[in-house]
Structures are given as C-alpha cells and as structure tokens.
Amino acid sequence: MNFLSLFVLIPVLMMGGLFLAKNLKQIRLVATAGASLLLALAVGLVVAYLGERAAGNHEEMLFAAKCLWYAPLNIYYAVGVDGISVAMLLLSAIIVFTGVFASWKMEFLEKEFFLWFCLLATGVFGFFISLDLFTMFMYYEIALIPMYLLIGVWGSGRKEYSAMKLTLMLMAGSALLLLGILGIYFLSGESSMNLLELAKAHIPTQAQYWIFPLVFVGFGVLGALFPFHTWSPDGHASAPTAVSMLHAGVLMKLGGYGCFRVAIYLMPEAANHLAWIFIILTGISVIYGAYSAIVQTDLKYINAYSSVSHCGLVLFAILMLNQTAMNGAILQMLSHGLMTALFFALIGMIYGRTHTRDIRELGGLMKIMPFLGVCYVIAGLASLGLPGLSGFVAEMTVFVGAFQHTDTFHRVFTILACTSIVITAVYILRVVGKILYGPVTDKHYLALTDANWYERTSTVVLILAIAGIGLAPLWLSDMINGSLLPIIQHVKL
Amino acid sequence: MDYSSFIYLKEELSLIAVIVILLLYDIFGSKKSLTYFQPVACLLLVGHILLTCCPAPAVLAIFGDTPAVDQASAGVYPLFSGMYNLYPLGSIVKSILAVGTLLVLLQARGWLESENTVIRRGEFYVITLFTLLGMYFMIAAGNFLLFYIGLELASIPMATLIAFDKFRHKSAEAGAKYILTAVFASGLSLYGISLVYGTTGTLYFADIPAGVTGSPLQIMAFIFFFVGLAFKLSLVPFHQWTPDVYEGAPTPVTAYLSVISKGAAAFVLMAILCKVFGNLIEQWQAILFWVTIATITLANLFALRQQNLKRFFAYSSISQAGYIMLGVISGSALGVTSLIYYVLVYMFSNLAAFGVISIIERRSGKVTIDDYNGLYSTNPRLSVVMMIALFSLAGIPPFAGFFSKFFVFAAAVAEEYYWLVFIALLNTVISLYYYLRVVKAMFINKNETAIAGFRSDAYTRLSLVICCAGILLLGILSVVYGSIHHYSLGW
Numbered sequence: 002m003n004f005l006s007l008f009v010l011i012p013v014l015m016m017g018g019l020f021l022a023k024n025l026k027q028i029r030l031v032a033t034a035g036a037s038l039l040l041a042l043a044v045g046l047v048v049a050y051l052g053e054r055a056a057g058n059h060e061e062m063l064f065a066a067k068c069l070w071y072a073p074l075n076i077y078y079a080v081g082v083d084g085i086s087v088a089m090l091l092l093s094a095i096i097v098f099t100g101v102f103a104s105w106k107m108e109f110l111e112k113e114f115f116l117w118f119c120l121l122a123t124g125v126f127g128f129f130i131s132l133d134l135f136t137m138f139m140y141y142e143i144a145l146i147p148m149y150l151l152i153g154v155w156g157s158g159r160k161e162y163s164a165m166k167l168t169l170m171l172m173a174g175s176a177l178l179l180l181g182i183l184g185i186y187f188l189s190g191e192s193s194m195n196l197l198e199l200a201k202a203h204i205p206t207q208a209q210y211w212i213f214p215l216v217f218v219g220f221g222v223l224g225a226l227f228p229f230h231t232w233s234p235d236g237h238a239s240a241p242t243a244v245s246m247l248h249a250g251v252l253m254k255l256g257g258y259g260c261f262r263v264a265i266y267l268m269p270e271a272a273n274h275l276a277w278i279f280i281i282l283t284g285i286s287v288i289y290g291a292y293s294a295i296v297q298t299d300l301k302y303i304n305a306y307s308s309v310s311h312c313g314l315v316l317f318a319i320l321m322l323n324q325t326a327m328n329g330a331i332l333q334m335l336s337h338g339l340m341t342a343l344f345f346a347l348i349g350m351i352y353g354r355t356h357t358r359d360i361r362e363l364g365g366l367m368k369i370m371p372f373l374g375v376c377y378v379i380a381g382l383a384s385l386g387l388p389g390l391s392g393f394v395a396e397m398t399v400f401v402g403a404f405q406h407t408d409t410f411h412r413v414f415t416i417l418a419c420t421s422i423v424i425t426a427v428y429i430l431r432v433v434g435k436i437l438y439g440p441v442t443d444k445h446y447l448a449l450t451d452a453n454w455y456e457r458t459s460t461v462v463l464i465l466a467i468a469g470i471g472l473a474p475l476w477l478s479d480m481i482n483g484s485l486l487p488i489i490q491h492v493k494l
Numbered sequence: 495m496d497y498s499s500f501i502y503l504k505e506e507l508s509l510i511a512v513i514v515i516l517l518l519y520d521i522f523g524s525k526k527s528l529t530y531f532q533p534v535a536c537l538l539l540v541g542h543i544l545l546t547c548c549p550a551p552a553v554l555a556i557f558g559d560t561p562a563v564d565q566a567s568a569g570v571y572p573l574f575s576g577m578y579n580l581y582p583l584g585s586i587v588k589s590i591l592a593v594g595t596l597l598v599l600l601q602a603r604g605w606l607e608s609e610n611t612v613i614r615r616g617e618f619y620v621i622t623l624f625t626l627l628g629m630y631f632m633i634a635a636g637n638f639l640l641f642y643i644g645l646e647l648a649s650i651p652m653a654t655l656i657a658f659d660k661f662r663h664k665s666a667e668a669g670a671k672y673i674l675t676a677v678f679a680s681g682l683s684l685y686g687i688s689l690v691y692g693t694t695g696t697l698y699f700a701d702i703p704a705g706v707t708g709s710p711l712q713i714m715a716f717i718f719f720f721v722g723l724a725f726k727l728s729l730v731p732f733h734q735w736t737p738d739v740y741e742g743a744p745t746p747v748t749a750y751l752s753v754i755s756k757g758a759a760a761f762v763l764m765a766i767l768c769k770v771f772g773n774l775i776e777q778w779q780a781i782l783f784w785v786t787i788a789t790i791t792l793a794n795l796f797a798l799r800q801q802n803l804k805r806f807f808a809y810s811s812i813s814q815a816g817y818i819m820l821g822v823i824s825g826s827a828l829g830v831t832s833l834i835y836y837v838l839v840y841m842f843s844n845l846a847a848f849g850v851i852s853i854i855e856r857r858s859g860k861v862t863i864d865d866y867n868g869l870y871s872t873n874p875r876l877s878v879v880m881m882i883a884l885f886s887l888a889g890i891p892p893f894a895g896f897f898s899k900f901f902v903f904a905a906a907v908a909e910e911y912y913w914l915v916f917i918a919l920l921n922t923v924i925s926l927y928y929y930l931r932v933v934k935a936m937f938i939n940k941n942e943t944a945i946a947g948f949r950s951d952a953y954t955r956l957s958l959v960i961c962c963a964g965i966l967l968l969g970i971l972s973v974v975y976g977s978i979h980h981y982s983l984g985w
Contacts, residue, residue, distance in 0.1 A: 071972045073831065073979040074904060135900075139891045146890045149930060153938040161938060165930065172926050176919035179900070183907040183915065 003066040004042075005080040008090065008126035011039055012119045019115050029105065032115050036098040039126075043094035050087045051476070054483060061197060061487050062132060071135075075192050079132040084484035085331055088477065089129045089251075089258055092338045095466055096250040097122050102459035103346045104243035106353075107155075114155055117147040118243065125251050134182050134194040134263065138175070141223075141259070144252055145171050148236070148244070156239040167236035171223055178219030178259075184212045185267060199267050200491060206270050213271035216264040217279060224256025224316050225309045226279070227286040234293075237305035242349025245301065249308045250342035254334045257315040261330070261488075265319060269492045276320045277410065283320065284414045286313025291424035295431070300348045300358040303432060304341060307384065310421055311337040317418055318399040321411070324482065324489045326402025329395055331481045336391035336470060340383040343463040347377050350456050351436075354449045360432055365441035370451040374437045376460045381429040383467050386422055391470035396422065398478070499573045502580050505546045505588050506630050512538045513623045520616025528616075532603050532953075535619050539596045546589040572636055576698050579636040582981040587761045587834060588630055594754045594841045595626050600957035601849045602746035604856055604950075610661060618658065621651045622750065629758035633765070638687045638697040641762075645683065648755065649676040649726070655750070656743040668742025675725060675735040683722025689715030690770075699770050706773040716771050716778060723766075726759040729819065730788040733812050737796075740808035745855055748804055749848035752811040757837035760815065764822040764833055775825060782823045787917055790816030794924045801862045803851050806928070807844070810887065813925060814840055817902055820918060824905040831979040832901035838974070839886065839898040842964035846883035849958045850876050858945045863932055868941030873948070877936040879958050884929040886965045889922055894968035901975070 015035035022028045053063050065081030082090065100118070107114055124144025131137040145168065152164035186194060191202040204212070222229040233253070237245050265272045290310030297303045311333065318330035350373055351366065352358050367374035383390035386397075403415040441447060452460065470477060500507065516535055523531065571580040599619065606615045628647025635641035653676065657669025691697055693712050694705030706712055721732060728736040740748045767778055790813050797809035818840070821833030854876065855861050870877040886895035899922065906915050950958075968974055 072976055073828070074901070076972075139896065142891050142896065146885065150933070150937060153934060161934065164938075165927070165934075168930065169923055169927055173920070173923045176923055179903065180907075180912065180916055180919055183904055184912070186904070187907055 003064055003080065005046075005064055005066070005082065005130045007042055008039065008130055009123055011035055011042070012123040012126065016116055016119045016123075019112055019119065022112060025111055028111050028115055032101045032118075035119070036094075036101040039122075040094045040098045043091045046082070047087055047091055050082065050084070051480065054084075054480070061484075065132065067132070067195075074135075074194075076135045076194050077133050078136055079195055080130045081132045082130060084480035084482075085258070085262075086129045088331060088335055088481060089254060090126065092254070092335050093122070093125050093129065093251045095462065096247055096338060096342050097125075099342060099346065099459040099462050100243035100246045102455045103246060103349060104241065105455040110154065114151070114241075117151050118247070121147040121151070121244075121247060121252075125247070125255065128255055129258070132196050134185065134196065134199070137196075137259075137263075138179060138182055141178075141255060142175055144255065145175065148240075148248065148252075151244045152236060152240045155241040155244070157241070158239045159235070160239040163232075163235035163239035167232040170229065170232040174219045174222030174229065176219075177215045177222075181212045181215035181219055182263075184208060184215070185263075188212070196262065196266070204268060209268040209271035210275070213264055213268040213275055214278075216268070217260055220256045220259035220264065221279070221282075221316060222256070224253055224260060225286065225290075225312045226256075226316060227282050227289060227309075227313065230286060230290070230309045230313075233309055234302050234305040237308065237345070238299060238301040242345060242352075245345040245349070246342040249305070249345060250338040253308065253312050254315075254338055257312065257319065257330065257334050260316060261319045261327070265322070265492060266488055272320075272322065272492060276322060280317065280320050280411070280414055283313045283317040284417055286310065287317060287418045287421045288424070291421045291428070294428040295424065298360050300351070300360060300363075300432070300436075301345070303360075303428060304344045304348065307344075307425065307428065308337070308341050310425070311341070311384075314396070314399060314418060314421070317414075318402060321403050321406065322489075322492050323402055323405055324485050325405060326399055327485055327489070328478055328481050329398030329400075329402050331485075332391070332398055332470070332474070332478060333395035335477070336383070336395040336467070339391060339463055339467050339470070340380050343376065343380045343460060343467065344384070346456075346459050346463065347373055347380060350452060351377075355443075355446060360435050362442055363436040364439045365437070366446070367437040369441065369446055369449050372452045372457065373460075376452075376464060377437060378433055379464055379467070381433050383471070385426045385429045389468070389471045391467045391474075394471055394474040394478075499578075502571065502573055503578070504548075505542075505585060506627065506634070508542045508545050509592075509623060509627050509630065512542050513620055513627070516616065516623070517620050520620070531615060531619075532599075532606070536596065536599060539592065539599065539623075543589055543592045543596065546585060546592055572700065576700050577637045577640055578634050579699075580634065583830070583834070583978075584633045586978060586981060587633055587758070587837075590834070590838050590841065591626060591629055591754050591758055594757070594845065595622065595750070597841075597845045597849075597957045597960060598622070598746050598750045598754070600953045601749065601845070601852050602744075603953040604853065605744060605746055608856075611658065614658070618655070621655055624651045625649075625655070625750075626754070629754070632758060632762045636699050638690065638699075641766075642680070642684060642687060645680055645722070645726075648758065649680060652676070652751065652755065655747045656739060658747060659744050662742075664742035665744060666742075668739045671735055671742075672739045679722045679725030679732070681722075682718050682725075686715045686718030686720070686722065689718065699766070702770050703772055706771065708774055708777065713774065713777055716774055717781070719766075720763075720778070720781070723759055723763045724785070727756055727763065727815050727818075728812050729785050729815060730792045730812065733789070733793065736812055737805045737808040740811075741802060741804045745804065745848060745852035748807070749845055749852070752807065752848070753841045753844050756811065756815060756818075757841060760818045760822065760833060760837060764825075764830055767822065768825050768830075772825075779823055779825070782819060783911070783914060786816050786819040786823060786914060789813065789819065790918055790921045794921050794928075797928050798924070800928075801864065803861050803863060803866075803932070806863065806932075807847065807851070810925070810928070811844065813921065814844075814887065816921075817899060817918060820902040820906040820911075820914065823911065823914070824909045826905060826909060827979070827982045828901075828908055829905040831975065831982045832898070832905040834978050834982075835968075835975050836898040836902050839894040839965070839968055842961045842968070843883045843886040843893075843895055846879055846958060846961035846965065847887070849954055849961065850880045850883070853950045853954050854945060857948050857950075860945060863935050865945060866932065866935040867939040868944035869936040872944045872946060876950070876958075879962055880936060881933050882962055882965055884932055888926045888929040890926075892966070892969060894965050897969035897975070 018031040062081030067077045067079035127140030149168040188208040294306035318326045383392045386392040631644030653673035659665035724732045793812035800806035821829045886893035889899035
C-alpha cells in the first residue's frame with residue numbers, strides 16, 4: 002500500500018463515516034473533513050511529485066506500486082502517477098471540495114446524497130491513479146452508476162429520463178470499452194493489463210484498427226464525442242448542482258484522459274491512421290456544441306452545450322498527436338473542469354434563489370447579488386479565453402499545437418475549431434448581458450440575498466484555481482510536458 | 495464390488511444421512527419437538543456443507559488410504575470402476591449448491607410456517623434435499639446411467655415442490671407444466687443417450703470419446719442430449735415453460751429453480767460437452783454460439799416489459815443463463831473457472847433478490863414492479879439489499895457481478911468469440927435498463943400507498959446478510975476465484 006491508495010481509501014472511509022453520522026451537522030463534518038483531506042493530499046502529491054522530478058527521478062510513473070490481485074488472469078492492483086494524472090487528481094480534489102460546499106444545503110436524504118457522492122469520488126480518484134486496465138475500467142464503471150441515482154433522486158426537470166439516458170449511453174460506451182480492453186489483453190501477447198507493459202509490447206497493427214475505434218468511442222462517449230454527446234445536455238441540466246459540477250468538471254475528463262492514456266498511447270499506429278475520422282467528429286462537436294449553446298434558454302443547457310464544445314476541443318487536441326497540442330488538451334481539461342464547475346455552482350446558486358434557470362425570466366441580477374454576478378462574469382471570461390485566466394492558456398496552446406500540422410485537412414479543421422472562440426464569446430456575453438445587467442425582470446428578485454459563506458468558499462476556491470492557472474501556467478505545463486515526452490515518442494511513427 | 499469405495503462418497507452419503515434423519519424426525523417427532531425442526535434441519539445442512547467443503551484428500555486421509563489418481567485427468571478419482579467420479583471441482587460445485595440450498599431454506603421458513611404448509615414442512619425439506627442429491631449425482635456421474643438417474647431425481651421431485659401450494663391454482667398449474675416439459679426433456683435426453691450407446695457401444699464417460707467420430711448419427715445424439723439439458727437451463731428456444739412456472743411456484747421454490755437447478759445443469763453441461771463430446775467441439779460450439787445469442791437477446795427483450803417481478807426474474811435468469819453459456823462455449827480451463835464463479839456470484843445475487851421478493855410477497859401480497867414504488871421510504875434496508883442484488887446482476891462494480899461477467903467475457907474472448915462477446919455486452923446495457931426500472935421504482939418513484947414498513951424474520955435477515963456479504967466480498971477477495979482456478983487446471 003503506498004500513499005496513492007489513500008485517494009481511494011479516504012472516500013471509502015468517508016462513506017463509512019457518513020453511514021454512522023446521525024444528523025446533518027455530522028454529515029457535513031464528515032464530508033468537509035474528508036474533502037479537505039483529499040485536497041490536502043492532492044496538493045501534497047503535487048509538491049512531492051515536483052520534488053521527485055527536481056531530484057532527477059526520470060521514471061515514467063512515480064510512486065508506483067502494485068500487488069497481485071487476480072493471479073489467473075495476471076491482473077494487478079497497480080497505482081502510479083505521472084504529471085498528467087497528478088494534474089487530474091488535483092482538479093478532482095478541488096472539485097470534490099467545492100462540490101461539498103455547493104451542496105451544503107440539501108433538502109432531503111442528505112446522508113444518501115453524500116454517500117453516493119463519495120462513491121462517485123472513489124471512482125474518479127481510482128481511475129486517475131490506476132495503471133492497470135482492469136482496475137481503471139472498474140473505477141470507471143464505479144463512477145458511472147451513482148450518477149443514475151444522484152440525478153434520478155435529487156435532480157430536477159425531466160430527471161428520470163435524463164438519468165436513464167445518461168446511464169445507458171455511458172454503459173454502452175463502457176461495453177465497447179470492455180471489448181477493446183479484452184482485445185488488447187489477449188492480442189498484445191503480453192497477457193498483462195499493465196499500461197506500461199502493454200505500451201512496450203506491440204499490439205498487431207491489424208488488431209489496432211478495430212480496437213482503437215472501440216476504445217476511443219468507448220471513452221469518447223464520456224468525453225461527449227459527437228454524435229454520442231446527447232446524454233450530456235439532458236444529464237447536466239437535470240443533475241443537482243454538485244453532481245453537475247463533478248460530472249462536467251471531472252467525470253467528462255475521464256473520457257479525455259482515457260482516450261489519451263489507453264487509445265492513443267497503446268495503439269499509436271491506428272491512432273495515426275484513423276485520427277482523421279475522429280478529428281472530423283470532434284471538429285463537429287466543437288462547432289455544433291458552441292452553436293447549440295447560442296440558442297438555448299436554460300442556463301444549464303447553455304453550459305452543457307458549451308461543455309460539449311470544450312470537451313470536443315480536448316479530444317480534438319489529443320488527436321493532433323503532437324506535444325504542444327496534447328499539452329493544450331490537458332490544460333484544457335483542467336481549465337474546463339474548473340470553470341464549468343464554477344458555472345454550474347453559480348447556476349445552482351442562482352437557481353436556488355430565483356427558482357428559474359430560464360434566461361428570459363432573469364435580469365439585473367448584478368445589482369441584487371453582486372458577488373455571484375462578478376463570479377459569473379469571471380467564469381464567462383475564462384470560458385471565452387480572456388488572457389490571465391485559464392481558458393486562454395489552454396486554448397492558445399491547443400491551437401498553436403494544431404497549427405503545426407501543415408496539410409490542408411488539419412489546417413481547415415483547426416481554423417474551423419478556432420471559430421468556436423468567437424461563438425463562445427457570443428453565447429457567453431449574451432447570457433451575461435441578459436441575466437446580470439439590464440432591468441430587474443421580477444420584483445421578487447429584489448429581496449434575494451447574495452452568497453453565503455459556504456457558497457463564497459466554493460466559488461472563491463474555484464476562481465483562485467482558474468486565475469492561478471491563467472497567471473502562472475508554466476510550472477503546470479512543464480509538469481505535463483515532462484510526462485508527455487515518453488508518450489509522444491511512442492506515438493511518433 | 496468393492497464396498498470400500500463408499501467412504502469416498504462423503505457428499506452424497508452425508509446428504510442422505512441428513513435426509514433420513516429429517517424424514518424420521520418429521521414422522522416420529524412429538525409436536526413440541528417439531529418446533530425445532532427448522533433450526534435442526536439448517537444445522538444439519540451446515541454440517542453437511544462443512545464436510546463437503548473439506549477437500550477430498552483431507553477426508554480420505556482419515557481413512558488411511560487414497561484411491562489411485564488418474565494422472566491424465568488430473569485430480570479425478572474414478573470410483574466403482576468409473577461409474578462415479580470424485581474430483582475437487584465437482585466438490586466445489588456441490589458445496590456451492592449446498593450453500594445455495596441452505597439460503598433458500600432459510601428464506602422459505604416464513605412461508606412454511608403459514609397455515610397451509612406448516613403440516614407439510616418436513617416434506618418440503620426432504621424433497622428439496624432429494625433434488626439436491628440428484629444434482630450431486632449428475633455432477634459426480636461417470637456414466638450416462640448414473641447421470642440420467644441424477645437428472646430424474648433432480649427434476650421429478652421438483653414438480654411437487656412447484657405445486658406445493660396445491661390449493662393455489664397457479665401453483666398447481668405450474669407444477670403440471672413443469673412435469674410435462676421436464677419429462678419430455680429428459681425423454682429427449684435419454685434418446686440422445688441411447689444413440690450415443692448405439693454408436694459407441696459404451697455409456698462410460700471415460701470410454702465414449704474414443705468412439706466419437708463426428709458421424710451424423712452422433713451429432714444427432716448430441717443434439718437430443720443437449721436439448722434435454724437446455725430445457726433445464728431454460729436456454730432459448732427451450733425456455734417457454736420458465737416464466738409461467740416461475741410465476742406460479744412458491745417464491746422460495748422459484749429461487750431454488752432459478753439458481754441451484756440452473757447452476758448444476760450449467761456445470762454438468764460443460765463437463766459433459768468437454769469430457770464426452772470433446773471431439774465434436776466444432777459442432778457444439780457452432781450450436782451454442784447461436785443458442786447463446788438467442789438466449790441473451792430474446793430473454794432481455796422480453797424482460798423489458800414484465801410487470802410481475804417473478805416473471806421479470808424468470809426472463810432475467812434466462813438471460814443470465816446465456817452469460818453462463820459464454821463460459822461453456824469457451825471449453826477451456828478459464829471457461830470452467832469463470833462458469834463456476836459466475837454461478838456462485840449469480841446465486842448470491844439472485845437469492846438476495848428473491849429473499850426480498852419473497853418476504854414482501856408474504857407480508858403484503860404484492861409482486862409487481864409498481865407495487866415497489868417508494869419502497870425506500872418505508873423499507874430502506876430491503877430496498878438497499880434489492881438494489882445491491884440488481885446491480886450485481888447487471889454487472890456493476892464494486893459488486894461481485896462485475897467480476898463474474900468480466901471473467902466469462904474474458905474466457906470467451908480468449909477463444910476469439912469477439913462478436914459473441916460484443917452482442918453479450920450490448921445486452922448488458924439492455925439488462926441494465928430493466929434492472930434500473932426496479933431501482934427507479936424503489937428509490938425515485940413517489941408513492942402515497944407504499945408497502946408499509948415491517949421487520950423481517952431473523953432467518954430471512956440472516957440469509958440476506960449472507961447474500962450481501964457474498965456480493966460485496968466475492969469480487970474483492972480474489973482468493974475465491976483463484977482457488978477455483980487452481981482446481982480447474984487439469985480441465
């Protein structure tokens with residue numbers, strides 16, 4: 002057992018603690034304590050990781066440990082992190098932490114809510130620390146199922162429909178994924194599920210051609226790959242605040258991370274040859290998501306379609322298969338995770354006060370709740386890529402990377418994807434202008450209060466992280482770049 | 495005849511001892527002492543399980559001698575000149591079945607205490623254990639005759655169990671349906687066996703493979719034989735009896751049918767396919783391929799629209815049998831390991847679900863999915879047990895069902911059945927939909943008139959706790975899978 006397993010152990014212990022908790026106060030205590038511990042652990046991990054690298058440790062995966070689990074199939078419980086997973090773990094810890102604060106006031110069944118929330122967190126953290134395909138897949142599925150109940154029980158609107166749609170689509174994705182994983186396992190000739198060993202082995206090129214699409218689409222469903230993104234708007238719109246945050250902020254990143262870590266890393270040849278198909282699909286995601294966001298009237302739908310667009314950009318950048326673009330992809334995952342979580346948190350707070358998410362019924366909120374208004378503007382600016390905030394760093398890197406391809410096909414799609422920045426500006430500014438400025442549409446709104454302390458905690462932490470990445474991106478992109486090197490060498494034919 | 499061989503029949507002999515004791519106790523026990531009938535029966539069965547679980551060599555060592563081990567088929571001790579096979583894998587399956595039977599008996603207690611059945615309580619135990627004995631013989635058989643006797647012993651008393659609530663029309667009808675199909679099926683099997691004898695001149699499993707050449711008559715023999723077992727396993731297209739019988743039978747009997755009887759049939763089918771019809775592997779794999787696809791897919795599609803939970807689980811168990819067939823079709827050591835593990839996990843999951851259905855049916859008389867609306871608000875614990883069981887059946891981690899599904903898929907992919915696994919995987923998504931329907935009813939749907947809260951009896955609670963522990967721990971503790979695999983290496 003090394004300390005990485007704590008990332009899984011803490012949520013599990015939290016579940017135990019919640020199970021024993023008797024009242025709301027104790028539930029909050031357990032949730033806050035656990036989430037803080039996770040955040041501290043993630044920060045500690047970043048420090049330890051940077052320390053190890055500075056000390057000249059050039060292993061691909063640090064803090065690696067493994068123990069045999071299922072001997073007949075050579076399945077290990079193997080953990081280890083590189084710069085990319087460290088970044089994702091930090092992101093997850095921040096979102097879980099802020100998610101707890103965002104769901105401070107639950108109306109009913111608080112205990113069950115946090116229990117499922119912790120199970121979701123277990124899956125997410127476990128996924129990022131896993132080095133073994135079996136445990137990775139297991140954690141991936143662990144993260145999926147709590148979504149059903151979290152949306153179905155605590156959601157709003159057409160929650161049952163959305164919850165079922167989301168669960169079934171993601172399960173269908175994971176079905177493809179499982180077949181791909183079994184194919185990798187048996188065809189690589191390694192009889193191993195370990196990522197590093199599989200990367201050294203060579204999967205026959207012929208097999209790569211059918212496994213790669215399975216795995217890429219399997220993970221891509223979770224990363225909102227067009228045309229498998231339709232679960233995302235409904236799911237996000239119906240989910241309760243903290244679940245939207247965690248789902249859009251972290252869970253969708255599982256898709257991008259998986260595409261990158263499993264599909265591209267293990268099957269470089271197929272990735273090079275088949276990338277064009279998926280570049281077209283992700284290109285459509287980017288543009289289509291952005292255009293759809295323009296015409297939506299529900300705040301959550303706007304943000305959900307914006308997520309489709311931004312997550313599409315992540316997959317798009319990964320498929321560029323060069324270092325700059327991939328670095329941008331990881332940064333974009335972080336940046337999108339943080340700002341979309343901030344968006345969903347703010348939307349939840351606004352909805353909790355006004356009881357509507359329809360932008361036609363909202364207006365002049367800046368005067369009534371200046372704190373939330375300012376936060377919303379910051380989130381919006383981050384989303385449209387204002388320099389100084391995280392969105393700029395990420396998108397800039399992505400497009401610089403994408404532009405390194407000189408052929409017409411890549412050029413055309415890069416330019417098309419670039420236009421999404423403008424479209425993003427359109428829908429963001431439209432919403433900001435409509436709901437924050439202008440006349441107050443409803444007199445009742447005048448009596449509403451601004452953010453409480455727990456809402457402020459949640460938003461301030463997220464804004465600090467967004468600004469942190471925006472102002473000082475170098476340490477982060479260096480950390481990611483270092484870890485990308487072995488992968489890029491692998492992918493370059 | 496060498497009578498000393500009898501000491502190696504520890505599983506069968508101890509089970510017969512239990513049956514005889516219970517029979518005598520039921521007949522001669524005073525009214526007062528009969529109130530302890532159930533605890534005594536359960537304890538005797540626990541003793542029997544402990545003896546079964548003991549590895550054969552350890553028991554044999556007590557008697558000071560061990561029979562000659564046939565090195566070619568590692569771990570198999572042929573007894574009575576090959577009529578009976580003692581092998582560790584068989585003992586494992588027997589102990590799994592015995593544990594399952596114990597769980598069913600625990601769950602059946604409340605039902606047996608009711609007015610109509612209390613005087614026939616003893617019969618229930620004895621008949622159930624007789625069917626279990628039949629399954630033991632099927633598993634241990636080294637000759638088609640013994641196998642056939644086991645098959646009959648496992649099916650004919652079953653009909654009386656199904657018709658146990660004889661005053662309830664549906665139960666009696668289900669019993670009649672079952673006996674007709676079961677007899678028909680075993681008749682077909684017997685015809686197949688006679689053709690095998692006709693073409694090979696022997697009924698001993700060990701000698702048949704040498705005579706199996708793949709002639710059309712032998713393929714026909716195999717098909718007839720297979721159909722008989724397919725009826726028991728309720729594979730499509732031989733599944734038509736299942737929903738009616740499951741619905742009509744008393745719920746504990748349904749549970750027994752869906753788990754124990756099915757598990758035994760699956761293992762025996764695999765054993766005979768590999769050991770006896772090993773030369774026909776290409777033919778039977780081709781047949782099984784389509785049967786498996788049809789079983790999983792059709793059963794899933796039918797399950798989508800069921801309202802009655804017992805019919806629902808009938809279709810669900812048909813499709814689960816299809817997943818078990820993925821292990822059979824691979825025909826490898828990995829396959830048999832995965833099959834046994836799957837049966838074990840499926841047993842705990844299905845019995846947990848049936849335990850809940852059974853107690854709710856008894857307390858409120860309700861068995862449809864809509865009746866379960868809002869169950870979580872009144873009976874949170876039962877709902878959670880049901881949810882765990884359903885998620886395990888659907889193959890969701892961290893529950894054991896995920897691992898068992900993964901291993902059967904792995905076994906099939908190892909033999910390059912990519913399309914089959916692909917279809918099976920898509921079916922898991924469909925099955926998730928209908929399992930979630932029940933979860934949705936319990937947790938999400940609101941209901942003013944939800945089933946009132948009640949405290950279940952200690953026996954049911956014990957069985958549910960064991961089932962949940964099994965579901966939660968079997969996947970994480972890899973030692974179970976590892977030890978089954980250890981014994982299956984000589985497969």
